[in-house]
Amino acid sequence: xxxxxxxxxxxxxxxxxxxxxxxxxxxxxxxxxxxxxxxxxxxxxxxxxxxxxxxxxxxxxxxxxxxxxxxxxxxxxxxxxxxxxxxxxxxxxxxxxxxxxxxxxxxxxxxxxxxxxxxxxxxxxxxxxxxxxxxxxxxxxxxxxxxxxxxxxxxxxxxxxxxxxxxxxxxxxxxxxxxxxxxxxxxxxxxxxxxxxxxxxxxxxxxxxxxxxxxxxxxxxxxxxxxxxxxxxxxxxxxxxxxxxxxxxxxxxxxxxxxxxxxxxxxxxxxxxxxxxxxxxxxxxxxxxxxxxxxxxxxxxxxxxxxxxxxxxxxxxxxxxxxxxxxxxxxxxxxxxxxxxxxxxxxxx
Ligand SMILES: Nc1nc2c(ncn2[C@@H]2O[C@H](COP(=O)(O)OP(=O)(O)O)[C@@H](O)[C@H]2O)c(=O)[nH]1
Ligand SMILES: [Mg+2]
Numbered sequence: 001x002x003x004x005x006x007x008x009x010x011x012x013x014x015x016x017x018x019x020x021x022x023x024x025x026x027x028x029x030x031x032x033x034x035x036x037x038x039x040x041x042x043x044x045x046x047x048x049x050x051x052x053x054x055x056x057x058x059x060x061x062x063x064x065x066x067x068x069x070x071x072x073x074x075x076x077x078x079x080x081x082x083x084x085x086x087x088x089x090x091x092x093x094x095x096x097x098x099x100x101x102x103x104x105x106x107x108x109x110x111x112x113x114x115x116x117x118x119x120x121x122x123x124x125x126x127x128x129x130x131x132x133x134x135x136x137x138x139x140x141x142x143x144x145x146x147x148x149x150x151x152x153x154x155x156x157x158x159x160x161x162x163x164x165x166x167x168x169x170x171x172x173x174x175x176x177x178x179x180x181x182x183x184x185x186x187x188x189x190x191x192x193x194x195x196x197x198x199x200x201x202x203x204x205x206x207x208x209x210x211x212x213x214x215x216x217x218x219x220x221x222x223x224x225x226x227x228x229x230x231x232x233x234x235x236x237x238x239x240x241x242x243x244x245x246x247x248x249x250x251x252x253x254x255x256x257x258x259x260x261x262x263x264x265x266x267x268x269x270x271x272x273x274x275x276x277x278x279x280x281x282x283x284x285x286x287x288x289x290x291x292x293x294x295x296x297x298x299x300x301x302x303x304x305x306x307x308x309x310x311x312x313x314x315x316x317x318x319x320x321x322x323x324x325x326x327x328x329x330x331x332x333x334x335x336x337x338x339x340x341x342x343x344x345x346x347x348x349x
Contacts, residue, residue, distance in 0.1 A: 032063040035161050040135060043162050047137055050154040053298070061154060064161050069284070071103070071160040074267055075185030077171045077207075082191040083217035084170045086254035087263070092128045094260050095166055101133040103159030103167040107152055135159055150294040153184055153287070182210040183290050186283055187270045189263070191215045192231070194223030208234060211247050213266050219251040219259070245273050303338060 034042035046064075049057025074091075076084050085106065092102050128134040137159075139151055152169065159167050169185060182188040190211040214231060216224045228249055235247060248266045252259030274280040307313065316330045325333075 031060055032067070032161070035064065035158065036067055036163075038163060040132075040162070043135065043158050044137070046158050047155050050151050050158070051139065053151075057154075058295075061157065064157060068157045068160040071156070071164050071167045072271060073156055073167045073169065073184065073186045075169045075171065075182050075188040076191060077182065077188065078191030078215075079193075079196055080172050082193045082196065083252070083254040084172070084191050087191060087215065087217060087252060087260075088168050088170050089128065090254055090257050090260040091168060091264060092134055093257070094264050096128075096131065096133055098264075100165040101163060102128075102135075103156075103162065103164035104134070104136040105152060105155050105159070105167065105169045106136070106138045107169060107171045135162060135164060150291075150298060153291050153294065156184060184287055186274065186280060187212045187267050189213045189215055189267070191217055192227060193218040194221055194227045208238070212245060212270050213263070214247055214249045215252050215259075215263060216249060217252045217254050220253045220256070224251055243277065245270065245279075300338070303341070304334070307334075307337075 031042050031046055035046065046057055046060055049060070076088055078084055088104060088106075092104065095102050128136065137155060139155060156167055156169070188210055190207055190213070192214060194216065216227050216231075218224070228251065231249055240246070248269070250259055250263045250266050252263060254260075271280070274283065304313070313334075316325065316334070319325045320327065320330060
């Protein structure tokens with residue numbers, strides 16, 4: 001039965017099952033309405049659903065999506081212990097004095113194993129816990145990079161719909177995860193500290209290219225000036241065309257809340273640069289593409305998982321083991337079944 005939405009839907013679909021489905025949809029729409037009205041517990045519920053990747057939460061995002069795109073997203077990344085959470089907490093304090101509302105997402109792919117870092121982040125940001133203008137959420141995923149990126153992008157959207165002006169995304173680790181998260185941010189801040197020697201690793205992982213702003217934190221410890229000189233030399237070696245953004249280097253002492261105002265100013269300077277050069281729209285387009293690819297991938301993976309509950313994939317595995325087919329031919333066969341199944345699935349909705 002084809003059931004389009006709205007009134008017509010009501011008139012032609014009066015069977016009890018359909019009425020149940022409709023009631024469920026109304027609850028979902030209600031969640032988006034609540035979030036748009038600033039309901040924090042509704043936002044928290046949706047975020048939990050996104051972490052668990054429940055079908056309801058993913059559906060709800062379709063309602064929420066059109067109401068997003070206003071917030072400015074700042075990624076804060078760097079090695080564990082560099083001072084990201086302390087800096088984030090300082091930035092929250094600063095933005096609040098400017099009457100801006102703030103969302104914070106602390107992403108920690110390692111915490112699934114260590115369990116410790118997120119607790120540390122909470123403690124460092126707890127002074128803002130009672131502030132209604134601040135919404136803080138830690139995200140731990142099961143160490144799966146794709147899931148991590150997808151959940152983060154979703155949570156950014158939820159905080160955006162909640163009306164937060166600035167969203168700070170703290171991520172730990174190096175390499176692929178950082179690069180992925182930087183694609184989700186409008187401005188990316190890379191936090192370094194003297195004596196850690198992570199400059200070389202940074203170059204290898206391509207983080208130098210991904211950074212819009214560098215912070216040298218723990219400047220109270222000495223060695224900060226030498227690190228700054230090092231970094232400047234590395235940045236000079238990059239080929240740069242006229243009009244491109246030159247990453248600024250900000251020295252901070254986060255435990256004493258020193259350098260926060262300068263860092264915030266640098267973030268806004270970068271935002272102005274992006275806007276003036278049409279770069280912000282380009283970055284956001286790249287983010288939307290990432291979201292599309294992540295959603296598409298997860299949709300297809302879910303489908304494959306569903307059919308695997310039977311013997312369908314096993315039959316291919318047998319045929320492959322016996323040399324009767326090859327992975328590409330099997331993939332082609334599976335995807336043509338998928339095309340047929342999806343058409344039927346969409347018609348049924
Ligand atoms: N000496 C010094 N310690 C700092 C500074 N900023 C942060 N710390 C300390 O470094 C440790 C790690 O900080 P944290 O913000 O949790 O780092 P994260 O792992 O990058 O989030 C904590 O014990 C902080 O108190 C700083 O500017 N100077
Ligand atoms: Mg931290």
